[in-house]
Amino acid sequence: QVQLVESGGGLVQAGGSLRLSCAASGRTFSSYVRGWFRQAPGPGKEREFVAGIKWNGDNTYYGDSVKGRFTISRDNAKNTVYLQMNSLKPEETAVYYCAVQSYSGGIVYAASNYNYWGQGTQVTVSS
Numbered sequence: 001q002v003q004l005v006e007s008g009g010g011l012v013q014a015g016g017s018l019r020l021s022c023a024a025s026g027r028t029f030s031s032y033v034r035g036w037f038r039q040a041p042g043p044g045k046e047r048e049f050v051a052g053i054k055w056n057g058d059n060t061y062y063g064d065s066v067k068g069r070f071t072i073s074r075d076n077a078k079n080t081v082y083l084q085m086n087s088l089k090p091e092e093t094a095v096y097y098c099a100v101q102s103y104s105g106g107i108v109y110a111a112s113n114y115n116y117w118g119q120g121t122q123v124t125v126s127s
Contacts, residue, residue, distance in 0.1 A: 002026045002116040004098045009121030014090055016125070020083040022098030022118060031055045033101040033108055034074065034081040038094035038123075047097065051083060052108040061108045090127040095120040 008020040024031065035052040039045055051072035052061040060072055071084040081098065099114035106113035 002031065002100050002102060004100065004116060004118035006096065006098045006118045006121040009096060009123045011124045011126060012088055014088060014125055014127050016088055017084070017086045018088065018123060020085070020096055020098075020121060020123075022081045022083075024079040024081075024100065027102070031079075031100045031102060032104050033106065033114075034072075035099045035101070035108065035114060036072065036081075036083045036096060037099060037111055037114075038092070038096045039120075040091075040094040047111045048094075049109045049111065050096070053081060063109075085123075088123075088125045090125045093124050094122075096123050 003025045004022055006020060006022050008018060012018050033052055033054055036050040037047045038050050039047045049063050050066055051070055053072045053074055069087045074081045097120045098118040100116040101114050
C-alpha cells in the first residue's frame with residue numbers, strides 16, 4: 001500500500017502561483033510514476049492529466065494546457081513530488097490529486113492506470 005498526502009492548495013488570484021506537494025508513505029519503493037491530475041467542479045467533469053514524472057530517471061510529462069507554466073519535480077529522499085504552478089487561470093480551479101502507478105508499462109496520461117490516489121487539495125483561482 002502507498003499512502004499519499006497532498007498539500008499546498010489554496011486561493012490565488014489569476015496570474016499567481018502555487019506549489020503543491022505530495023508526500024508518500026508505505027510501499028514507496030514501488031512507485032514507478034507519480035502524477036498530478038485535476039478535476040474541476042460540475043457534472044460530467046473528468047479527471048484531467050496535469051503532469052507526471054518517472055520516479056527513476058528524468059522523464060517528465062505535461063498536459064497541453066499547462067506546458068510552459070507548470071513544473072513537476074521530485075525529491076526521492078523525501079518521497080515527495082511537487083507541482084509548481086505559475087500564471088494560474090480561473091478555469092484551473094479544481095481539486096488537484098496526486099497519484100502513483102506502482103507498476104511499469106502504464107500510460108502516464110491515463111487516470112485509470114494509476115492505482116493509488118491522494119485525497120486531493122483544492123486550488124481556487126479568482127479572476
